[in-house]
Amino acid sequence: xxxxxxxxxxxxxxxxxGLSIAWRLARSGRPVTVADPxxxxxxxxxxxxxxxxxxxxxxxxxxxxxxxLAALRRWPSFAAELAVDAGxxxxxxxxxxxxxxxxxxxxxxxxxALDELAAFMEKLELPVERLTGRECRRxxxxxxxxVRGGLLAPxxxxxxxxxxxxxxxxxxxxxxxxxxxxxxxxxxxxxxxxTGVRLTPPDVQxxxxxxxxxxxxxxxxxxxGAWSAALAGVPVRPVKGxxxxxxxxxxxxxxxxxGTVHGSSVYLVPRGxxxxxxxxxxxxxxxxxxxxxxxxxELLRDARELVPGVTELEVSDVVAGLRPGTPDNLPVIGxxxxxxLTLATGHHRGGVLLAPLTTVILLGEEGELAALCxxxxxxxxx
Numbered sequence: 140x141x142x143x144x145x146x147x148x149x150x151x152x153x154x155x156x157g158l159s160i161a162w163r164l165a166r167s168g169r170p171v172t173v174a175d176p177x178x179x180x181x182x183x184x185x186x187x188x189x190x191x192x193x194x195x196x197x198x199x200x201x202x203x204x205x206x207x208l209a210a211l212r213r214w215p216s217f218a219a220e221l222a223v224d225a226g227x228x229x230x231x232x233x234x235x236x237x238x239x240x241x242x243x244x245x246x247x248x249x250x251x252a253l254d255e256l257a258a259f260m261e262k263l264e265l266p267v268e269r270l271t272g273r274e275c276r277r278x279x280x281x282x283x284x285x286v287r288g289g290l291l292a293p294x295x296x297x298x299x300x301x302x303x304x305x306x307x308x309x310x311x312x313x314x315x316x317x318x319x320x321x322x323x324x325x326x327x328x329x330x331x332x333x334t335g336v337r338l339t340p341p342d343v344q345x346x347x348x349x350x351x352x353x354x355x356x357x358x359x360x361x362x363x364g365a366w367s368a369a370l371a372g373v374p375v376r377p378v379k380g381x382x383x384x385x386x387x388x389x390x391x392x393x394x395x396x397x398g399t400v401h402g403s404s405v406y407l408v409p410r411g412x413x414x415x416x417x418x419x420x421x422x423x424x425x426x427x428x429x430x431x432x433x434x435x436x437e438l439l440r441d442a443r444e445l446v447p448g449v450t451e452l453e454v455s456d457v458v459a460g461l462r463p464g465t466p467d468n469l470p471v472i473g474x475x476x477x478x479x480l481t482l483a484t485g486h487h488r489g490g491v492l493l494a495p496l497t498t499v500i501l502l503g504e505e506g507e508l509a510a511l512c513x514x515x516x517x518x519x520x521x
Contacts, residue, residue: 147171149336149356151323151370153178155186155300155494156483157362158307162221163498165314172347173311174319174338174354179304182364182490185382185460187408187416188300190214190492193265193292194240194397196256202511203469204263207489209508210496214296217495218303224313225306233306234299234411238394243275243282243289245444249399250287257290267292281391281448286398297395297408300491319345321352326359326370326480333359333479360481360501365426365461367484373471374517375485377426377461381434382418385452391415398445405441407449415452417442421462421488428459462487472500472512482514 148164150157153175164171189195192207215237218230227233244250260267268291275289276282311318321338328334336359338352348354361367365377390409397406408416420434435457442449465471465485470493475482483501486493500509 147356148358148360149174149354150360150362151175151336152362152364152484153318154181154362154364154490155179155183155304155307156364156486156490156497157360158304158311159494159498160360160362160483160501161316162224162307162310162314163502165311165316166224167502172317172319172354172356174321174323174336176320176322178308178318178320179301182460182462183300183304185380185458186300186491187382187406187418188298188303188491189240189295189395189406189408190297191240191292191295191395191397192492193260193267194242194290194295194395196260196263196265198259200468203489206469206496206508206511207492209505210493211294211296213495213499214298218298221303221306221310224310226309226313227306231411233302235296236298236411237296239291239293240295240395240397241275241278241289241291242397243286243445245283245285245287245398245400247287249401252399253288253290260290265292266294279392279394279396281446282396283445283447286445295395298491299410303491317346319343319348319354321345323363323370327353327355331478333477335359356479358479358481360483361475362483364463364484364490367463367482371475371477371480371482373475373482373484373514374466375463375471378464378487379422379424379427379459380419380462380488381422381430381438381459382416382457383435383438383454384456385415385417385449386455387413387415387452389413391446391448391452396445398441400441400444403437403441405438405445407442407446414455415449417449426461428461430457430459434459462490467516470497470512471514471517472497473509473514475514
């Protein structure tokens, strides 16, 4: 039984996933508290915000494609409802755009690989259109003449994660959701049941926090991203990603451009305010969040091959984030097997895309898809 005076739900983690869950629970009338020392400052802050399940499809991740397509269908209503709750003018205020993704190839080998991917996409009956290099440049005139060809995924979209998390924080504040700015350092247990969390620093002053930084809960929802494994036995690891943000007075691109340059992947995501996001590395370096000259060089080198004009833009920001990866690249969403503990972590590179779907899975609205994410596939979660 939960302790007397326990909060109904405590969410450990204030990234886009944790904040989205809190917002949906609060909208449904369920009391919820979020605990995070620096909300919206981790992987969500670094993310480019591509909502691109089609252009990001790979040969071995059919279940992830199913999740991504289902999540993308929910994004328009998610963005519209969030804008209303945050007092914004509409989804445009989140820089939510649905102009598709153009996936281009630089060299002959890159084009051959892209052609194979196109055949795989067509076999899956995904909506893609093959383009010549000239047709690619007609869509995006700033592409390099050396671009050999491409694929257009017209149904893909993107959003600005920083605007989304800012809107979520505003919406939660307007709904009266407590936000405790402290780190969850431990899950509290009583006879095998999770009954709350312990916070660091232990003297944090916030409603409902008892001596020693104890915050009681009927249910703890673990949404701590790459740090989840430190709190529960969930197989989540950090996957480092470095990213650049460039700025110009005139937009360089009209849609997301993904490319392969001599086998290396790079993407460029335009923002409505003239910003251009270039990313992202994938590095297995543990909890290393250093921005390195080598990582930025590789991104800029490959981006320049596809869109030469990027070298003329102002550098406005560089950042490294830690994606929460799992062994099969699928998220871990649902009851953990330990009473009182629910999981919402392991979203890897799809946290922004999958956030709306994660909330409905936890609300019990997507039983078939929930099975793909079930923690039961990992027996050592506790």
